[in-house]
Every structure is written in C-alpha cells, then in structure tokens.
Amino acid sequence: MNIHEYQAKELLRQFGLTVQPGQLCYSPLEAEWAARSYGDSALTVVKAQVHAGGRGKAGGVKLARNPDEARLYAERMMGSVLVTKQTGSAGCKVRKVLVAKALDFSREFYLSLVVDRDTASIGVIASAEGGTEIEELAEHHPEKIFKMNIEPAAGYYPYVGRKVAAALGLAGAQAAQLEKAMAGLYQAFIKYDCSMLEINPLVLTNDGSIAVVDAKMSFDENALFRHPEIAVLRDVNEENERDLEASKYGLNYIALEGNIGCMVNGAGLAMATMDIIKQYGGDPANFLDVGGGASQTAVTNAFRIILQDASVQGIFVNIFGGLMKCDVIANGIVAASRELGVHVPLVVLLEGTNVNEGKNILQESGLNILSADSLAHGAEAIVRAVKERSAK
Amino acid sequence: MSILVGPETKLICQGITGSAGNFHSQKCMEYGTQLVGGVVPGKGGSSSLGKPVFDSVAEARAKAGANATMIFVPAPYAADAILEALDAGIELIVAITEGIPVMDMMRVRKAMQCSRSASRLIGPNCPGVITPGSCKVGIMPGHIHKPGRVGIISRSGTLTYEAVRQLSALGIGQSTCVGIGGDPIHGEGFIETLELFNNDKNTDAVIMIGEIGGADEIEAAHWVKHYMKKPVAGFIAGQSAPPGRRMGHAGAIISGGKGTAAEKYEAMKSCGIFVAQSPADMGIAVKRALGG
Numbered sequence: 001m002n003i004h005e006y007q008a009k010e011l012l013r014q015f016g017l018t019v020q021p022g023q024l025c026y027s028p029l030e031a032e033w034a035a036r037s038y039g040d041s042a043l044t045v046v047k048a049q050v051h052a053g054g055r056g057k058a059g060g061v062k063l064a065r066n067p068d069e070a071r072l073y074a075e076r077m078m079g080s081v082l083v084t085k086q087t088g089s090a091g092c093k094v095r096k097v098l099v100a101k102a103l104d105f106s107r108e109f110y111l112s113l114v115v116d117r118d119t120a121s122i123g124v125i126a127s128a129e130g131g132t133e134i135e136e137l138a139e140h141h142p143e144k145i146f147k148m149n150i151e152p153a154a155g156y157y158p159y160v161g162r163k164v165a166a167a168l169g170l171a172g173a174q175a176a177q178l179e180k181a182m183a184g185l186y187q188a189f190i191k192y193d194c195s196m197l198e199i200n201p202l203v204l205t206n207d208g209s210i211a212v213v214d215a216k217m218s219f220d221e222n223a224l225f226r227h228p229e230i231a232v233l234r235d236v237n238e239e240n241e242r243d244l245e246a247s248k249y250g251l252n253y254i255a256l257e258g259n260i261g262c263m264v265n266g267a268g269l270a271m272a273t274m275d276i277i278k279q280y281g282g283d284p285a286n287f288l289d290v291g292g293g294a295s296q297t298a299v300t301n302a303f304r305i306i307l308q309d310a311s312v313q314g315i316f317v318n319i320f321g322g323l324m325k326c327d328v329i330a331n332g333i334v335a336a337s338r339e340l341g342v343h344v345p346l347v348v349l350l351e352g353t354n355v356n357e358g359k360n361i362l363q364e365s366g367l368n369i370l371s372a373d374s375l376a377h378g379a380e381a382i383v384r385a386v387k388e389r390s391a392k
Numbered sequence: 393m394s395i396l397v398g399p400e401t402k403l404i405c406q407g408i409t410g411s412a413g414n415f416h417s418q419k420c421m422e423y424g425t426q427l428v429g430g431v432v433p434g435k436g437g438s439s440s441l442g443k444p445v446f447d448s449v450a451e452a453r454a455k456a457g458a459n460a461t462m463i464f465v466p467a468p469y470a471a472d473a474i475l476e477a478l479d480a481g482i483e484l485i486v487a488i489t490e491g492i493p494v495m496d497m498m499r500v501r502k503a504m505q506c507s508r509s510a511s512r513l514i515g516p517n518c519p520g521v522i523t524p525g526s527c528k529v530g531i532m533p534g535h536i537h538k539p540g541r542v543g544i545i546s547r548s549g550t551l552t553y554e555a556v557r558q559l560s561a562l563g564i565g566q567s568t569c570v571g572i573g574g575d576p577i578h579g580e581g582f583i584e585t586l587e588l589f590n591n592d593k594n595t596d597a598v599i600m601i602g603e604i605g606g607a608d609e610i611e612a613a614h615w616v617k618h619y620m621k622k623p624v625a626g627f628i629a630g631q632s633a634p635p636g637r638r639m640g641h642a643g644a645i646i647s648g649g650k651g652t653a654a655e656k657y658e659a660m661k662s663c664g665i666f667v668a669q670s671p672a673d674m675g676i677a678v679k680r681a682l683g684g
Contacts, residue, residue: 115494115576115577117576117577117606120498120501120502120577121498151502152495152498152499152502153499153502153506190495193493193494222467222493222494223493223494223495225468226468226493256634264550265550266549266551267548267574267603268546268548268549268551268552268574268601268603269548269549269550269551269554269629271603271604271629271630271633272551272627272629272630272671273671274630274632274633275630275631275670275671276671277632278631284632287633291490292490292549319550320550320557321533322531322532322549322550322553323412323488323519323531323549351533351536351553351557352533352536352550353533374672375554375671375672376670376672379672
C-alpha cells in the first residue's frame with residue numbers, strides 16, 4: 001500500500017526527521033493562504049498529491065514566487081489529470097496539493113531503504129546525486145550509487161549512518177545530522193513494516209541542516225493488520241476501480257490490454273496461462289489469481305469483474321484445485337453467469353480437489369461451456385473462439 | 393526413500409482444528425501419511441480426526457514422536473508457529489500459510505540460519521511436499537501423482553500440479569515434488585533442494601519451475617552447471633508479464649529489467665538445462681532431459 005507525500009512527511013516528523021514545512025490544501029484559496037503563512041514574498045512549492053513518481057516533469061510540481069502564484073498553480077493542478085511516467089496514459093486526477101516552503105539548499109541526496117529479498121535484510125541505497133531518478137542513475141552511473149545492508153537481527157547502529165554520511169561526502173556536524181536522520185528512517189521502516197521508504201531529495205540546507213523534501217513510503221499489505229494507524233491512510237481515490245474491487249475480495253487482479261479474460265488459481269499458473277494464450281496468438285485482458293482459499297462469494301465476484309470488462313471477448317477459466325475446491329469455483333461461475341449472463345465464449349479447464357463435483361455443477365447449469373482437457377487445448381480453443389467471434 | 397518425506401515421516405499439523413488444517417490433515421491421512429497428532433495452543437488434551445491434540449510442538453515431539461509439521465496457522469501467527477517448531481527441533485517444517493508479513497519471514501530466516509537445530513523449512517505460501525504413493529505433507533491433490541523417478545521443485549503451487557499432470561500423462565512418475573513457495577523470503581530454495589535430489593538414488597532427473605522476479609533461478613542454473621550429476625529441465629512463468637507490475641506472488645515482480653523470464657531462460661539454456669518455452673511442454677522437456 002502506498003501513501004501520499006504529505007502523509008509520509010508527517011510520519012517521518014514523528015521519528016525526529018527535519019521535514020520541509022508544508023500544508024495540505026484542497027482548494028486554490030487554501031493554497032494561497034498556506035503560501036502567505038510563510039510570508040508575502042516567500043518562495044513556495046506547489047506539489048500535486050498523487051500516488052505516482054515523475055510528477056515534476058509532468059507539471060505536478062511548481063515553484064511559486066508569491067501567494068498569488070501559488071493559488072494559480074493550485075488552480076491549474078486541482079482537478080486536472082496528471083500523466084507521468086508511472087501512471088500510464090490514463091493518468092491520475094489531482095484532488096489536493098501540498099504547499100511547501102521552498103528551502104535554500106546546497107546539495108541534494110538520494111536515500112532509500114528497501115527489503116532485500118536475497119539477503120533477508122534491509123537494504124540501504126544512497127547517492128550524492130539526488131533529485132534525479134534513481135533508475136536512470138543506476139543504469140548510466142552505477143558507480144555513483146552506494147549500497148549497504150542492515151542486519152535486522154542486530155538492528156540499527158550508528159556506524160550505518162556514519163558510513164552513509166561518508167559515502168555522501170558529509171563530515172562533522174552534518175554527518176552527525178545525517179546519522180540521526182538515518183536512525184529515524186530505520187526506526188520508521190521497521191515499526192511500520194515498510195517495503196520501501198524513499199527520500200528523494202534529502203537536502204543539505206544553507207543553514208546546515210539535513211531535511212526531507214520529498215518522501216515515498218509503501219507498506220507490506222500483509223502486515224497492515226498490526227498497523228491500523230497506517231491502514232487508515234489508504235486513499236482509495238488513487239487506486240484503479242477494478243483493482244480495488246478485486247482486493248476487497250482478496251483477489252489478485254491486474255487489468256491488461258488484451259481481450260481474453262482469465263480466471264486462474266495461483267499466481268504461477270495464472271502467469272503461465274497468460275504466457276500460453278500469447279503463444280497461441282491471443283492477448284490476455286487481465287491477470288487474475290483467485291487465490292488458495294477463496295470463498296464462493298470471492299469467486300463469484302472474480303467472475304463478475306471479468307464479465308463486466310467491456311474489452312473481454314472470451315474467457316478462459318483454468319483451475320487446478322488443491323486448497324481450492326473445484327465445486328466452489330463452479331458454483332461461483334454459475335452464480336455470476338446467472339446474474340449477468342455470459343455473452344462471450346467460455347472455456348473451462350478444471351482439475352484437482354473435488355473435480356467431479358465441479359464438472360457436474362457446470363454441466364447441470366446449462367451454460368454454454370467448452371470443456372478443455374489440457375492447457376494447450378484450452379488455450380488454443382479460447383484463442384480460436386475469440387478470433388472467430390471478432391471475424392464475424 | 394526419496395527426499396524429505398516418506399514412510400518414516402511422523403506428521404503433526406499446527407492449526408489442525410481450523411477448517412483448512414482439518415480438511416487437509418484428513419486428506420493427508422487418506423493418502424497414507426502417518427499423522428500422529430495436531431498442535432493448537434490451549435486445546436491440548438482434546439482430539440481431532442481421532443488423533444491427539446497437543447498444547448505445544450515440543451509436547452507433540454516428546455509424546456508422539458513427531459518429526460515433521462505442516463503449518464496452517466493464520467498469517468499473523470504463522471511466524472510464531474514456525475519458530476516454535478524450530479525450537480522443538482522438528483526436522484521438516486512445511487508452512488502452507490500465505491500472506492505472512494515479509495519482516496516476520498526475515499526474522500524467521502535469520503533464526504533458522506542461527507539455530508543449531510537441523511530443521512529445514514519449506515515455504516511459506518507453498519503447496520507442501522509429496523513423495524507419490526508414500527507420503528503427502530500439504531495441500532496438493534494426491535491422485536494426480538504417480539510414483540516414479542523424476543523430482544520437481546517449484547515456486548508455484550498450482551503450476552506444479554500442471555507439471556505433475558503432464559508428467560503422469562506421459563507415464564513419467566515422480567520421486568518427490570517440492571513446492572518451495574512464492575514468497576520473496578522463504579526457507580529451502582532451488583539449490584538446497586537440487587542438492588537433495590542430486591544425492592537421492594531414487595531420482596534420475598529434476599524439473600525446476602520458476603517465475604519472473606529475483607535471481608534464484610539464475611543462481612540455481614549455475615549451480616546445476618557445476619554440481620548437478622543428473623539432467624535438469626526447466627520452465628519460467630511470466631514471459632508475457634508487463635514489467636514493474638506485481639503478479640500476485642510477492643516474489644513475482646520484474647523491476648528495472650532484473651529477473652525477467654528471458655534472462656532466466658538464457659541462464660538455464662547456457663547451463664545445459666532442458667527448457668520448456670511453453671507451459672504445455674513441461675512434461676516434454678523432462679522427457680528430453682531423460683533422453684527420450
């Protein structure tokens with residue numbers, strides 16, 4: 001789960017970090033007042049609050065020379081659709097802006113913490129060249145990126161901060177400040193089960209302090225149960241409607257560009273199903289893993305999500321029951337089909353736990369189903385059916 | 393025996409009174425697995441499926457001789473259950489539970505590495521381990537398997553079943569099938585499991601089934617090249633996945649061009665692994681590996 005910049009900054013303040021002052025605004029007038037609170041001639045930065053990086057280049061971050069300009073920028077941003085490198089062509093709507101006091105700084109750094117799966121520890125990534133995209137830097141100048149790991153069993157010790165400070169070329173009082181910031185970031189990361197915490201940029205201000213100018217935090221969804229104070233920060237406006245609907249029922253759903261709807265259990269089999277559809281010349285409309293122990297309601301909703309997708313010209317259901325029982329799947333398909341009707345070809349490959357019960361339910365339902373007996377057969381059948389349908 | 397589980401396995405189920413734990417414990421018994429009891433803290437002294445329920449894993453080990461456990465405990469408590477089994481010195485810990493917080497698994501993995509116990513962890517978020525015709529510890533449908541001499545290692549549950557179905561249909565039986573799980577931080581990996589198959593006299597060949605994301609398959613491919621004495625086949629799911637999107641398994645994410653299917657196929661081919669480009673050809677790849 002991701003949160004907004006203003007929320008992340010608020011959290012980090014609680015961990016003793018120096019954060020660029022700013023105020024969240026829901027209207028242009030509020031933006032003007034917020035800017036004025038820093039002085040009539042103070043420079044402020046108006047920043048669109050959306051869950052996507054690359055805002056600067058897309059016009060979502062503007063430097064205002066006075067409160068009137070802050071209002072104008074807020075006016076332009078609010079309600080507009082911001083298309084950045086990370087949003088896809090649909091973009092995302094700006095509903096609020098952060099008006100932050102512009103800081104005078106001499107240096108910009110990049111600093112992030114991530115879960116490092118390979119070493120089962122916390123990875124630290126830092127660069128003296130902050131403010132740019134780290135992916136680009138990693139590609140063209142990997143030597144400018146500093147990396148180290150923190151052993152979670154030992155936890156944070158100040159040497160980590162000293163090492164990062166040295167890598168960033170900081171010394172003396174500034175190194176001590178960086179060390180303190182690093183300690184706070186690590187505590188926040190561990191306390192809230194973060195999967196990523198990125199400060200870009202972290203700046204060295206002209207008055208000699210280390211301050212957070214932009215922050216991104218994402219959290220492990222599986223750990224939200226123990227952080228209700230984080231779970232409430234979720235902004236549903238920032239999430240794709242169908243993705244959200246799916247996550248409500250514990251389904252893993254990702255909309256794709258194609259026209260063959262897929263309902264599969266297990267992420268690996270779901271990916272393999274997409275792969276084979278492509279190999280037979282088709283194009284999957286989605287990735288959908290109904291998971292292991294899905295209830296019949298969840299399955300019904302999964303099938304409903306596919307049926308409601310206007311781009312779907314055919315559906316391939318591929319279920320290999322283990323934890324999942326085939327009769328539960330069959331009942332879900334039948335329930336959703338009764339409600340919405342199935343107007344496109346439907347190919348079903350069913351195997352595993354309670355397979356006979358499942359097949360009987362489908363057969364007795366009277367639905368027009370093509371039953372497949374192997375993965376290759378199923379994929380070939382659905383691709384052919386969709387092609388024939390669109391040829392008509 | 394084959395690897396990890398067999399007739400000498402004495403299994404307990406942690407979470408035997410929950411609906412999934414109970415259902416699958418019964419299925420394991422029906423398959424022929426020696427289930428010697430269950431563990432549910434606070435329910436010790438009762439019974440389930442005609443087997444004793446203990447308060448702790450240590451008690452189940454002492455009184456029922458348990459040497460393997462299958463964990464169905466809900467995700468918030470699963471790390472606790474794994475660590476308890478480790479502390480009790482259970483040799484094989486199979487964690488079926490999905491959705492365990494990453495930081496919990498990070499601590500569990502460190503604890504396993506530091507422990508003096510010889511415990512092995514399989515999973516979490518995995519289907520378990522089965523030695524066809526002998527012993528099933530997990531949620532896989534037993535009837536699709538066929539006893540034989542090909543080992544399977546897979547990150548994905550249902551995709552493993554698909555591979556088993558293809559092998560069985562070709563008349564190729566399996567020695568042991570191991571689902572190592574789809575989570576980014578897990579117990580035994582491809583290499584440790586390949587090593588077990590390498591030393592198992594009842595296994596002639598192995599198929600490894602991977603996914604996009606991470607570098608495990610690439611490291612395993614290089615291990616195969618240097619140490620594996622038996623032919624290996626391979627498949628990678630996610631060739632068609634768009635980069636940067638997380639496909640269900642926390643593990644299955646391609647980031648910054650790292651861990652793509654193409655990269656993994658390249659590594660496998662260069663290390664002499666017989667690859668299946670299509671998921672429908674996993675069985676055929678094994679047949680080729682066996683020289684057929």
